[in-house]
Amino acid sequence: MKNFSKYFYVILFFLSINSIFSQKRNFEIKNGEFLLNGKSFVIHSGELHYPRVPMEYWKHRLQMMKAMGLNTVTTYVFWNYHEESPGKWNFSGEKDLKKFIKTAQEVGLYVIIRPGPYVCAEWEFGGYPWWLQKDKNLEIRTDNKAFLLQCEKYINELAKQIVPLQINNGGPVIMVQAENEFGSYVAQRKDIPLEQHKKYSHKIKDFLVRSGITVPFFTSDGSSLFKGGSIEGALPTANGESDIDVLKKNVNEYNGGKGPYMVAEYYPGWLDHWAEPFPKVSTEDVVKQTELYIKNGVSFNYYMVHGGTNFGFTSGANYDKDHDIQPDLTSYDYDAPISEAGWATPKYNALRNVFQKINAQNLPDVPQPVKIITIPEIKLSKNADLFDYIDLQKPVINNLPLTFEDLNIGNGYVLYRRKFDKAQNGKIEIKGLRDYAHLYINGRWVGEMNRYYKKYDLKINIKAGETLDILVENMGRINYGAEIVNNLKGIISPVRINGNEISGNWKMYPLPFNQFPKHNYKPKDIATRTPMICEGEFFLGETGDTFLDMRKFGKGVVFINGRNIGRYWSKVGPQLTLYIPGVWLKKGKNTIQIFEQINDNTNFTINSIDHPILDQLVK
Template sequence: MRNFSRYFSIILLFFSLNTVFSQKGKFEIREGHFFLNGKPFTIYSGEMHYPRVPSAYWKHRLEMMKAMGLNTVTTYVFWNYHEEAPGKWNFSGEKDLKKFIQTAQEVGLYVIIRPGPYVCAEWEFGGYPWWLQKNKDLEIRRDNKAFLEECRKYISELAKQIVPLQINNGGPVIMVQAENEFGSYVAQRKDISLEEHRKYSHKIKEMLLKSGISVPLFTSDGSSLFKGGSVEGALPTANGESDIDVLKKSINEYNGGKGPYMVAEYYPGWLDHWAEPFVKVSTEEVVRQTELYIKNGISFNYYMIHGGTNFGFTSGANYDKDHDIQPDITSYDYDAPISEAGWATPKYNALRESFQKIQQNKLPDIPKPIQVITIPSIKFSKVSCLFDLTDRMKPVKNAKPLTFEDLNQGSGYILYRRKFEKEQKGKLEIKGLRDYANVYINGAWKGELNRVNKKYDLDVEIKSGDRLEILVENMGRINYGAEIVHNLKGIISPVEINGNEIYGNWEMLPLPFDTFPQHTFKNKPIAAHSPVIQEAEFTLDETGDTFLDMRSFGKGIVFINGKNAGRYWSTVGPQQTLYIPGVWLKKGRNLIQIFEQIDFHHTVSGIDHPILDQIVK
C-alpha cells in the first residue's frame, strides 16, 4: 500500500508540473507598459546565442542567468545556421531551437526571439546564407522579389519552431523582433529611398504576422535612428542608450507618446577583432547603469550576458576603411558577466547583488562551474605539408581565378595555382583579395598578403616552368553596414604582375575544411612557413573544459574529435588560446588535428585559463 501511495503521488506531481508548463499565458503592451498575465512586468533580460554554446551547457548557462536575477533570455536566430544548403533545414541536435526555448522555460526564464532575417551579431554574413549572392537578381536587405521570397521561406520554417512555444500557446516566448538595427542601414544606404526601405521592413513584419507570430513585435535601433528603423505596429526600442530622458523622448516620438521603455541592447562588454586590443568595460560602469535602469523602471537586455564561442567558421567581420576588414576573433567572451567558459565574473557577482536588492526572495545559488582540466603536452605523430594533399587533388580549371561562390564553397580556403611558361619579375598584386593569403613559388613561401592591413602586393621572381601558388583564406563575411552587400570571397579581381593581368590556365583547389581532410601522412621534413596538416591522439583519465595554448603556433584552425574549435592567429592576437568544451572530450583516446598556415610547431597543450588580451606587435 505504501508503494502504491508513493506511485500515485508521483503521478499527481507529473500531471501538476505538466499543467504548469502547458498553461497558456498572456504578454501584452498596453497603457504604456508591459503586462504579463494582467500584471505590470519589467523585462530584465540577458542575451545568449544557443549556437555559440554546446547544447549540453545550455541549462547551466540559463541557470546562471536566473541566479543573477534575470527573468528573460534573448537570442538571435541565425538563418545560415539552420539552412545548411538551399532548402536543407536543420533544427535538430545542437541546432534544436525548440529545446533551447523549452530549457529556458524549465529554468524559469521567458524568451525573446530576434530572428532577423538580418542579425549582425559578429556572425558570418550577419546570418544570411552565403549562397544568396549566387542569384544575380537578388539583393539582400532590400525590397527585392527574389530576396523576399527567400526570407518568406526562412520565416515559414522558423515559425514552425517558435509559434507553438509562444506564451499564448503555453510556452515562454513573449516577444519577437522584426528585422534588426535597420535604422543604421538606412542611414548608410542613402542611394535607396526611405520609402523603399520602409516598404521592405514592413514586409518583413507582415511575413512574421502571417507565419503565426502573435506575441508583440519590436524593433531595435540607436535612439537617433528610429526614423529609418521603426516599423508601424512594432514597439521601438533603443540600443545602447544610457540617457533615460533621451530614451523616453525617442520612443515617445515613434510610439504615440508613451512607453514601455526598453533598451534592447545594453553593452556590459564589447566585440573584439584580430590584431586589435581586447575591449573591456568596467564593472562599476555596468552596475551604475543597471541600477539607473532599474530605478527608472526601464526594461533592458544585456548584450551579451554570456557570449560563448564562434566555433568553426561562424565568426563575421566588420568593415573599416583603414583596414578594409576587421575579422572577429573566435572567442565571443565579450567581457560579459558570464565568461566564455560559463564562469561567474566579478561583474556577474556585482550585478547579482544589485538584483538581489529588488527581489523579495533570495536568488538561487550560483551553479558550480564546469570542471576544468589541463591537457599535458601532445606531440604530433602525423605531420604533412598541405601540398602533399593538394598535389593529388583534381583541380577546377578556368582562364581567371574563381571566387568561393563560383566554386560553390561557403568557407575555408582555396588554393589558386598557375604554371608559367615565361619569366615574370616584379610586383604581384591582388587588389581583390578576400581576405588573407600566403604566396609560394614551387612550394617555397614568398610572403603574406593581408586585407586586414591592406597589404595587397609583394615582389616576386618567377622563372619559366615555375608554379605560383596562392593559398587564400575567407576570414568571415562582413556582418554590419553598407558593405554587407559586397561579400564575395577568394580572389575577386584579376591577379596582376607589374600591372598586367595573369590570364589563362588557372587551377583552383577547394579546401572547405568542413571536415578535416583524410590523408596518408609521410612525416617528411617541412620547409619554413609551409602550410601543414597534422594530427595526434591523446589519452584522458577525466574530461572537463580546457584551453588550448596556441602561443607557439602561427595561424590556423583546430579540430578536436572531429569538431572545429575555430581559428587562432597567435602572431597578431589578442586571443592566444582556444576554448575546448569538456563535452567534446572523451575518457580514453581523443584526436586533435590542426591546419597551420605559417608557423608549424611539434607540440600543443591545454591550460586552465583563457588568454584573450595579448596583442603581438
Template sequence: MKKHFFVLFLFFLFIANSGAQSKHTFSITGGNFVLDGNPIQIHSGEMHYSRIPQPYWRHRLKMMKAMGLNAVATYVFWNYHEIAPGVWDFKTGNKNLAEYIKIAQEEGLFVILRPGPYVCAEWEFGGYPWFLQNVPNMVIRGHNEAYLAATKSYFTALYNQVKNLQITKGGPIIMVQGENEFGSYVAQRKDIPLAEHKKYSAAVFQQLKDLGFEVPFFTSDGSWLFEGGALPGALPTANGEGDIAKLKKVVEQFNNGQGPYMVAEFYPGWLDHWAEPFPTQKPEQTVRQTKKYLDNGVSFNYYMIHGGTNFGFTTGANYNKEHDIQPDMTSYDYDAPISEAGWATPKYNALRELLKTNETPAVPAKIAVITIPDIALTKAVDLADLKSGISSVIEDNPLTFEQLNQGNGYVWYSKKFTQPISGKLELKGLRDYAIVYVNGIKVAELNRYYKKYDCEIDIPFNATLDIVVENMGRINYGPQINENNKGIISPVIINGETITGDWEMYKLPMTDVPNLAKHKSSAKTNRPTLYQGSFNLAKTGDTFLDMRDWGKGIVFVNGINIGRYWSVGPQQTLYLPGCWLKKGKNDIVIFEQKNEVVQQKVKTIITPILEDLKPEKGQ
C-alpha cells in the same frame, strides 16, 4: 527599489510553474509590459545557442537565472540552419533551437526571439547564407522578389520550429523582433530613398505576421535612428541608450506618446577584433547603469550576458576606412558578466547583488577545468599532399569562393608559367588573407586587414605560382554586406600584366576534419601544414589550448572545429569545452598556415589569454 523587487517577485511567481506548460497572457498595454494582467519589467540577457555547446545550455541558463534575470534573448542565425539551398537543420547538436527554448522555460526564463533575417551579431555574413550571393537579381536587405522569396522560405522554416513555443501556446516566447537595427542601414544607404527602405522593412515584418506569430513585436535601433528603423505595430526599443530622458522621449515620439521603455541591447562589454586591443568595461559602470534603469522603470537586455565562442567558421567581420576588413575573434567573451567558459566574473557577482531577490537561486557550480599534459603531434603533412587528392577547377581567371560553390575555408590557386616574369604582384581583390609561393618557396603574406595587396615577385622558366587564400569571415555590418564575395575577386596582375589562362583552383573548405590516414609526414618550414596527434584522458573537463607558439590556422578536436587562432592576438588561447572530450583517446588536427617552425606539441592551460597583442612583423 521596493517597487522593483515587488515587480520582480510577481514575475518569478508567474513563471515558477512554467515548466508545466501553463498558458499565460503577455501584451503591451497602456504603456506597460503586462503578464497575466499585471505590469512587469523585463530583465533579460542575450545568449546565443549557437555559441555554446549544447550540453552546456542548461548550465548557462541557470547562471542567468541565478544572476536575477527573468528572460533570455537570442538571435536566430539563418545561415546556421539553411546549410545548403533548401536544406534545413534545426535538430543537430547546437542547431536544436526548439530544445534551447524549452530548456530556458524549464529554468524559469522567458524568451525574446530575434529572427532577423539580418542579425549582425559579429556573425558570418550577419546571418545570411553565403549562397544567396549566387541567386540572380538578389539584393540583400532590399525590396526585391528574389530576396523576399528567400526570407519567406527562412521565416516559414523557423516558424514551424517555434510556433508552439509562444506564450499563447504555453511556451516561453513573449516577444519577436522585426528586422534588426535597420535604422543604421538606412542611415548608411542614403543612396536608397527612405520610402524604398520602408517598403522593404514593412514587407519582411508582414511576412512574420502572416505566418502567425501572436506575441508582441518590437524593433531595436540606436535612439537617433528610429525614423529609419521603427515599424508601425512594433514597440521601438533603444539600443545602448543610457540617457533615461532621451530614451523616454524618443520611444514616446514613435509609440503614440507612451512606453513601455526598453533598451534591447545594453552593453556590459564590447565586441573584439583580431589585431586590436580587447575592450573592457568596469563592473561598477555596468552596475551604475543597471541601477538607473531599475530606478526609472526601464526594461533591458544585456548584450551579451554570456558571449560564448565563434566555433568553426562562424565569425563575421567589420569594415572601416583604416582596415578593409576587421575580422572578429574566435572568442566572443565580450567582457560579459558570464565569461566565455561560463564562469561568474566580478561583474556577474556585482550585478547579482543588485538584482537578486529571495527567490533567486544559488549560482550553479563551475564546470571542472583540467590541464592536459603536452599533446605530442605525431604526424605533420604538407597541405600540398592533401591537395594532390583533390580534383581542380580550371578556368582562364581565378574564381571566387562563391563561383566555386564554396562557402568557407580556403582555396588554393595555382598557375604554371612557361615564360619568366618578374615585378610587382598585385592582388587588389584579395578576400582576405593569402600566402604566396613560387615553386613551393614562400614569397610573401598578403593581408586585407593590413591593406597589404602586393609584393615583389620573380617567376623563372617553367615555374608554378601558388596562392593559398583564406576567407576570414564575411562582413556582417554596414553597406558592404552586399559586397561579400571571397577568394580572389579581381585579376591577378604581375608587372602591369593581367595573368590569364589555366588557373587551377583546389577547394579546401575544411568543413570536416581533414583525413590524414593515407599521408605520411612531409612538413617543411614556411609551408602550410596539417598536424595530427592524440591524447588520453582519465577524466574530462574544460581547458584552453595555448597557441602562443603558433602562427595562424584552425584546430579540430574529435572532429569539431573549435575555431581560428592567429598570433597577432589579443586572443592567444582556444576554449576547448570538456563536453567535447571523452575518457580514453582523443584526436587533434591543427591546420597551421604559416608554419614558421615545425611544431612537436601543443600545450593547454587553465585560464584564457584574451588581451595579448602581438602585431605582425613589418606592420
C-alpha cells in the same frame, strides 16, 4: 456520506487546479506598459546565443542567468546556421531551437526571439546564407523580389519552431523582433529612397505575422535612428542608450507618445577583433547603469550576458577607414558577466547583488562551474606538407580565378595555382583579395597579402616553368554596415603582374574544411613557411573544459574529435588560447588535428592550460 464528501472535495480540488492551468497566459503591450498575464512586467533580460554554447551546457548557462536575477533570455536565430544548403533545414541536435526554448522555460526564464533575417551579431555574413550571393538577381536587405522570397521561406520554417512555444500556447516566448538595427543601415544606404527601405522592413514584419507569430513585435536601433528603423505595429526599442530622458523622448515620438521603454541592447562588454586590443567595460559602470534602468522602470537586455564561442567558421567581420576588414575573434567572451567558459565574473557577482536587493526572495544558488582540466604535452606525430595533399586532388580549371561562391564553397580556403611559361619579374597585385593569402613559387614561400593591413601587392620573381600558388583564406564575411552587400570571397578581381592581367589555365583547389583533410601521412621533413596539416592523439582519464595553448603556432584552425573548434592567429593576438568544451572530449583516446598556415617555427607538440588568454596583443 463521508466518502461522498471526501471524493467531492478531491474532484473540486482537481477541477480548480485544471482551471488554473487552463487559464490563458499572455504577454501584451497596453497602456504604455508590458503586461504579463494582465500585470505590469519589467523585462530584465540577458542575451545568449544557443549556437555559441554546446547544447549540454545550455541549462547551466540559463541557470547562471536565473541565479544572477534575470527573468528573460534573448537570443538571435542565425538563418545560415539552420539552412545548411538551399532548402536543407536543420533544427535537430545542437541546432534544436525548440529544446533551447523549453530549457529556458524549465529554468524559469521567459524568451525573446530575434530572428532577423539580418542579425549582425559578429556572426558570419550577419546570419545570411553565403549562397544567396550566387543569385545575380538577388540583393540582400532591400525590397527585392528574389531576396524577399528567400526571407519568407526562412521565416515560415522558423515559425514552426516558435509558434507552438509562444506564451499564449503555453510556452515562454513573449516577444519577437522584426529585422534588426535597420535604422543604421538606412542611414548608410542613402542611395536607396527611405520609402523603399520602409517597404522592405514592413514586409519582413508582414511575413512574421502571416507565419503565425502573435506575440508583440519590436524593433531595435540606436535611439537616434528610429526614423529609418521603426516599423508600424512594432515597439521601438533603443540600443546602447544610457540617457533615460533621450530614451523616452525618442520612443514617444515613434510610439504614440508613450512607453513601455526598453533598451534592447545594453553593453556590459564589447566585441573583439584580431590584431586589436581587447576592449573592457568596468564593473562600476555596468552596475551604475543597471541601477539607473531599474530605478526608472526601464526594461533592458544585456548584450551579452554570456557570449560563448564562435566555433568553426561562424565569426564575422567589420571594417573601418584603416582596415578593409576587421575579422572577429573565435572567442565571443565579450567581457560579459558570464565568461566564455560559463564562469561567474566579478561583474556577475556585482550585478547579482543589485538584483538581490529588488527581489523579496533569495536568488537561486549560483551553479558550480564546469570542471577544468589541463592536458600535458601532446605530440603531433602525423605531419604533412599541404602541397602533398593538394597534389592528390582534382582541380577546377578556368581562364580566370573563381570566387569561393563560384566554386560552391562558403568558408575555409582555396588554393589558386598557375604555371608560367615565361619569366615574370616585378609587382604582383591582387586588389580583389578576400581576405588573406600566402604566396609560394614552386612550394617556396615568397610573401603574404592581407586585407586587414590593406596589403594587396608584393614583389615577385617567377622563372619560366615555375608554378605560383596563392593560398587564400576567407576570414569571415562582413556582418555590419553598407559593405555587407559586397561579400564575395577568394580572388574576386584579376591577378596582375606589372599591370598585366594573368589569364588562362588557372587551377583551383577548394579546401572548405567541413571536415579535416584525410591524408596518408608519411615521414618527411617539412620546410619552414610551408603550410602543414598535423594530427596527434591524447588520452584522458577524466574530461573537463580546457584552453588549448596556441602560442607556439602562427595561424590556422584546430579540430578536436572531428569538430572545428575555430580559428587562431597567435602571430597578432589578442586571443592566444582556444576554448575546448569538456563535453566534446572523451575518456580514453582523443584526436587533435591542426592546419597551420604560417609555420615559421615548426612545432610538433601542443598542450592546454587552465585559463584563457584573450587580451595579449603580439604585435
